[in-house]
Amino acid sequence: MQKPYIFQTLQKFLTENRERETREYCHSLHPEDLAALLPDLPTEEQLRLLGIIGHDAAADALSRCTSDDQDRIAAMLQDSELAAIITAMPSDDRVDLFKRLAAERGEKLLGLMAQTEREDIRKLGSYKEGTAGSIMSSEYANLTPELTVQQALEKLRLEAPDKETIYYVYVIDRERRLLGFISLRKLITSRANAQVNDIMLTNPVFARADDDQEEVAAKLNRYDLLAMPVINGNEALAGIVTFDDIQDVMIEETTEDFHRMGGLAHKASPDLANINMLDAGWWLLVSKRLPWLLVLVFMNIFSGAGIAYFEDTIQAAVALVFFLPLLIDSGGNAGSQAATLMVRALATGKAQLKDWFALLRKEICISASLGLCMGLAVSCIGIFRAGPEIAVVVALTMVCTVLFGSLVGMSLPFVLSKLKMDPATASAPLITSIADIGGVLIYFSIATWVLRDMIAAAG
Amino acid sequence: MQKPYIFQTLQKFLTENRERETREYCHSLHPEDLAALLPDLPTEEQLRLLGIIGHDAAADALSRCTSDDQDRIAAMLQDSELAAIITAMPSDDRVDLFKRLAAERGEKLLGLMAQTEREDIRKLGSYKEGTAGSIMSSEYANLTPELTVQQALEKLRLEAPDKETIYYVYVIDRERRLLGFISLRKLITSRANAQVNDIMLTNPVFARADDDQEEVAAKLNRYDLLAMPVINGNEALAGIVTFDDIQDVMIEETTEDFHRMGGLAHKASPDLANINMLDAGWWLLVSKRLPWLLVLVFMNIFSGAGIAYFEDTIQAAVALVFFLPLLIDSGGNAGSQAATLMVRALATGKAQLKDWFALLRKEICISASLGLCMGLAVSCIGIFRAGPEIAVVVALTMVCTVLFGSLVGMSLPFVLSKLKMDPATASAPLITSIADIGGVLIYFSIATWVLRDMIAAAG
Numbered sequence: 001m002q003k004p005y006i007f008q009t010l011q012k013f014l015t016e017n018r019e020r021e022t023r024e025y026c027h028s029l030h031p032e033d034l035a036a037l038l039p040d041l042p043t044e045e046q047l048r049l050l051g052i053i054g055h056d057a058a059a060d061a062l063s064r065c066t067s068d069d070q071d072r073i074a075a076m077l078q079d080s081e082l083a084a085i086i087t088a089m090p091s092d093d094r095v096d097l098f099k100r101l102a103a104e105r106g107e108k109l110l111g112l113m114a115q116t117e118r119e120d121i122r123k124l125g126s127y128k129e130g131t132a133g134s135i136m137s138s139e140y141a142n143l144t145p146e147l148t149v150q151q152a153l154e155k156l157r158l159e160a161p162d163k164e165t166i167y168y169v170y171v172i173d174r175e176r177r178l179l180g181f182i183s184l185r186k187l188i189t190s191r192a193n194a195q196v197n198d199i200m201l202t203n204p205v206f207a208r209a210d211d212d213q214e215e216v217a218a219k220l221n222r223y224d225l226l227a228m229p230v231i232n233g234n235e236a237l238a239g240i241v242t243f244d245d246i247q248d249v250m251i252e253e254t255t256e257d258f259h260r261m262g263g264l265a266h267k268a269s270p271d272l273a274n275i276n277m278l279d280a281g282w283w284l285l286v287s288k289r290l291p292w293l294l295v296l297v298f299m300n301i302f303s304g305a306g307i308a309y310f311e312d313t314i315q316a317a318v319a320l321v322f323f324l325p326l327l328i329d330s331g332g333n334a335g336s337q338a339a340t341l342m343v344r345a346l347a348t349g350k351a352q353l354k355d356w357f358a359l360l361r362k363e364i365c366i367s368a369s370l371g372l373c374m375g376l377a378v379s380c381i382g383i384f385r386a387g388p389e390i391a392v393v394v395a396l397t398m399v400c401t402v403l404f405g406s407l408v409g410m411s412l413p414f415v416l417s418k419l420k421m422d423p424a425t426a427s428a429p430l431i432t433s434i435a436d437i438g439g440v441l442i443y444f445s446i447a448t449w450v451l452r453d454m455i456a457a458a459g
Numbered sequence: 460m461q462k463p464y465i466f467q468t469l470q471k472f473l474t475e476n477r478e479r480e481t482r483e484y485c486h487s488l489h490p491e492d493l494a495a496l497l498p499d500l501p502t503e504e505q506l507r508l509l510g511i512i513g514h515d516a517a518a519d520a521l522s523r524c525t526s527d528d529q530d531r532i533a534a535m536l537q538d539s540e541l542a543a544i545i546t547a548m549p550s551d552d553r554v555d556l557f558k559r560l561a562a563e564r565g566e567k568l569l570g571l572m573a574q575t576e577r578e579d580i581r582k583l584g585s586y587k588e589g590t591a592g593s594i595m596s597s598e599y600a601n602l603t604p605e606l607t608v609q610q611a612l613e614k615l616r617l618e619a620p621d622k623e624t625i626y627y628v629y630v631i632d633r634e635r636r637l638l639g640f641i642s643l644r645k646l647i648t649s650r651a652n653a654q655v656n657d658i659m660l661t662n663p664v665f666a667r668a669d670d671d672q673e674e675v676a677a678k679l680n681r682y683d684l685l686a687m688p689v690i691n692g693n694e695a696l697a698g699i700v701t702f703d704d705i706q707d708v709m710i711e712e713t714t715e716d717f718h719r720m721g722g723l724a725h726k727a728s729p730d731l732a733n734i735n736m737l738d739a740g741w742w743l744l745v746s747k748r749l750p751w752l753l754v755l756v757f758m759n760i761f762s763g764a765g766i767a768y769f770e771d772t773i774q775a776a777v778a779l780v781f782f783l784p785l786l787i788d789s790g791g792n793a794g795s796q797a798a799t800l801m802v803r804a805l806a807t808g809k810a811q812l813k814d815w816f817a818l819l820r821k822e823i824c825i826s827a828s829l830g831l832c833m834g835l836a837v838s839c840i841g842i843f844r845a846g847p848e849i850a851v852v853v854a855l856t857m858v859c860t861v862l863f864g865s866l867v868g869m870s871l872p873f874v875l876s877k878l879k880m881d882p883a884t885a886s887a888p889l890i891t892s893i894a895d896i897g898g899v900l901i902y903f904s905i906a907t908w909v910l911r912d913m914i915a916a917a918g
Contacts, residue, residue, distance in 0.1 A: 004690045030664070030682060032682050032683075053731070055782060085824065088683060119593060153647065156647070157647055157648050160644055160647070160648045161648070162549070166644055166647075167626045167643070167644070167685075184626070184643060184647075185619055185625055185626070188612065188615070188616055188619070188625075188643075188647070189616050189619045189620070197748070200535070205489070221703070221706050221707075221710075222491055223489060223491050224491075224703035226626075226685065226702075243685075243702050243703075243706075244680070244683035244702075246706075247680050247702075247705075247706065247709070248680075248903075250706070250709060250710075251680075251709075251807055254555075254713050255803050255807060257717075258717070258720070258799055258802070258803040259799060259800070259803070260721070261717070261720065261799065261887075262795050262796050262798065262799025262800070262887065263792055263795055263796050263799075264796050264799065264800070275809065276804075276806040276809045276810070277800065277801070277809055277810040277814070277818055278814055278817060278818065278821075279808070282821070282825060282828070285825050286825055286828050289793070289796050289825070289829055290725060290829055290832055290833075292792070292796075293789060293792055293793060293796075293829060293833060293861075294832070294836060296788065296789070296792050297785055297789055297833060297836060297837060298476075300784045300785035300788050300789070301840065302786070303784035303787060303788075304780075304781040304782055304783070304784055304785055305781070307780050307781055307783070307784070308778075308780075308781045311777055311780075314780065315774075315776060315777060318770055318773060318774060319767075321763075321766050321770075321773060322763040322764070322766055323763055323765075324757035324763070324766070325759045325760070325762035325763055325787065325895050325899065326721070326756055326760060326763055326768070326784070328537025329755065329759050329762075329888075329891060329892060329895060330752060330755070330756055330759070331891075331892075332888070332891065333722055333751070333752055333755050333888040336721050336886075336887055336888050337719065337721050337722050337723050337748050337751075337888075338724055340717055340718060340720065340722075340723065341721070341723070341736065342736070343880075344714050344717040344718070345735075345736045348710055348714060349736070350733075350734065350735045350736055351735070351736040354868055355736070355737055358737060359736055359737065362737075362741070365741060366741060366744050366745055366748070369741070369745050370745060370748055370749055370752060373749055374749075374752060374753065374756060377753060377756060378756060381760065387604075402752075417863065419586065427790040427795075428720075428721065428795055428888070428891075429788075429791070429795050429796075429887070430886030432788060432790075432791065432792075432887075432891060433788060436784050440784065
């Protein structure tokens with residue numbers, strides 16, 4: 001890690017008031033490295049540094065800070081300074097910052113900005129969170145079809161500094177409708193007098209502004225694209241989504257899936273997905289964790305009721321209770337495994353909804369095999385601990401609970417998907433609780449039947 | 460989905476023996492779309508199609524097929540045909556295919572290929588799976604520092620067809636040591652007679668060939684890079700890793716984390732992470748699932764032993780068993796939540812190993828709050844169902860088990876990380892089993908103490 005060295009150098013320049021060196025040094029750094037150490041400087045030094053390095057570099061660094069740091073720094077900057085920095089920020093990052101500002105300050109800042117930026121912020125800000133529109137950038141490179149390669153290259157050369165990328169260029173007509181796509185690689189390897197129209201690819205892969213960002217991510221990955229054009233309701237090109245934004249989306253969406261699988265909030269919670277654990281507030285975490293825990297407590301009452309129903313059986317053979325955690329947990333564990341496999345396979349396209357029946361048949365074979373192996377293992381413990389009769393009960397129960405748990409765990413993600421819910425809501429804790437209810441009923445039903453003579457004698 | 464339409468068109472051309480149209484149609488498709496429908500064609504048509512479209516297009520399509528389809532198709536192709544297609548494949552994809560071939564056939568194919576390709580395959584094949592070297596491509600664009608911008612652009616124009624990307628170009632000396640980096644954007648916006656040496660960025664971000672691919676992915680994401688240069692042991696540039704390969708790595712590594720969290724194989728299992736669920740063999744799934752299930756069964760014996768130890772308490776107050784699933788599951792559920800939060804936060808850099816103590820203090824507050832809320836909830840059920848004494852036992856136990864489960868769930872990922880194991884090994888099933896053992900001991904200890912008079916009377 002170079003961070004301590006960069007930090008010390010920068011602080012030295014700042015304390016010695018060497019403004020020119022500070023500026024030059026910061027410009028030589030990757031904006032990401034500057035963004036990483038900015039929050040570690042004392043507050044007044046942060047503001048001074050942003051002033052010294054100029055609006056463009058300040059915008060680069062600020063757009064790479066975390067939301068919290070951005071908000072904190074924005075709150076300290078003067079309106080004119082902040083407006084200038086925001087103007088220089090990439091269009092997708094600045095609209096995210098804008099959405100978090102208080103309405104009053106936002107309006108004040110808009111008043112200080114040029115009309116183009118104002119309209120851009122209003123337009124990009126109007127798309128719903130989680131859609132392609134909400135993550136796209138409006139700074140895409142575009143060409144008209146009648147240009148020659150030489151003219152196109154000249155245009156890109158001039159516009160390069162203001163564009164998110166010039167490696168993928170979109171060809172549009174007067175109404176901004178998407179006609180085709182051309183890569184810079186194709187442009188620089190084509191004859192100078194060839195026409196864009198003749199060398200562009202027609203039918204480019206595109207997304208619609210209201211497409212789910214997760215689908216957009218999957219498409220961009222599938223076709224290995226650097227960027228994908230986004231079309232609005234009028235069929236006009238509205239922006240592009242780039243691979244680096246998609247990587248952030250992938251991480252966020254996967255974190256949400258993890259959280260759901262762990263029995264945290266079942267709704268999408270970007271607030272929980274993007275926050276640093278040390279910064280996450282007490283109430284945020286409690287409010288995300290408590291609801292499911294309470295739901296599961298009430299589900300577990302059914303397991304308890306099952307046990308209560310079989311109180312006579314338990315009184316007659318208390319040794320049965322020894323095997324209770326082992327049997328019901330095994331069902332839950334096998335179920336968690338099956339659910340995890342399916343949730344992730346559905347998310348990555350390695351399983352399809354239509355394959356449910358085929359996968360169910362497969363799961364029956366697999367979980368029966370697992371159940372038999374485990375039944376064999378526990379029957380040994382059963383004989384040693386409580387005699388052959390209880391060993392039979394325990395082994396039979398193991399096969400049935402592992403089958404039951406696995407089939408529930410494997411099917412629930414599909415059912416949730418069909419109900420338009422996130423398959424990851426089939427969390428390990430939920431599967432465990434369902435498997436527990438089933439396990440208790442299976443165990444004591446089998447026990448009551450096999451041990452009926454013993455129970456009758458005790459009664 | 461366009462797939463059915465593309466498929467029908469292609470099959471029509473093939474059955475009508477219209478070779479020229481077939482070739483032109485395939486060249487107009489995205490290689491990804493061609494790869495997607497290739498396996499759906501009858502076997503002999505697959506071979507015919509690959510023959511018709513030419514080695515370059517065949518290589519593009521084949522490199523985008525799944526490993527299984529690649530292996531199947533490779534097995535059917537004649538040696539000379541396969542050697543030609545492999546020669547045209549991207550260097551990173553062809554070495555992956557090569558590694559899966561039988562040694563004998565591999566040697567035969569190498570004999571049919573040019574020396575450059577032979578050496579390239581041997582070199583790339585020598586890196587360990589999971590390292591930067593194993594996913595890098597050797598087809599990177601490079602320049603020497605004394606070239607002018609005009610000369611550089613001319614060189615890139617000529618080499619473009621053979622390079623993985625020409626948007627990022629690496630500047631190297633005679634010993635192939637990495638001197639700097641320059642983007643095509645920078646090249647085309649610079650003066651034609653400027654020297655590469657003067658406009659290149661020195662100190663580019665790079666990886667070493669034996670770096671873990673997950674770290675490489677994190678670095679590339681952090682700096683939003685299209686590609687990253689990879690340096691070998693001699694400090695020479697050996698290849699580049701591109702963003703699309705990194706996206707595949709991210710998906711694979713995340714799937715492995717999911718599987719670990721779901722209590723599947725604790726070792727990295729790319730075979731399970733990359734396979735389509737319908738294709739996954741019975742034995743693969745059983746062998747990944749059974750070991751943990753058996754380990755957990757034996758852990759659960761401790762819970763059973765705990766229960767057996769308190770048999771007198773249970774005999775005296777069988778009503779206690781009603782609350783058993785509810786109490787031990789709650790500890791496991793809270794623990795799964797805490798573990799999930801930490802595992803994912805550690806994986807995405809939203810928590811650091813050094814923050815353990817601060818996070819532990821935080822978790823104590825949060826889980827105590829959760830425990831109190833849930834204790835209150837269950838004490839109501841307790842009073843209604845089994846009277847005030849047992850209600851007190853149940854409420855007290857709830858607070859303690861939720862605290863215990865949460866602290867185990869929160870800490871285990873850190874401990875595993877310290878032991879150089881994957882934090883995701885702290886799976887929901889493992890946490891549940893540990894929480895169960897703790898829960899049983901806590902519950903019956905409290906019960907034995909609070910209900911000591913009742914137990915004495917029963918005894």
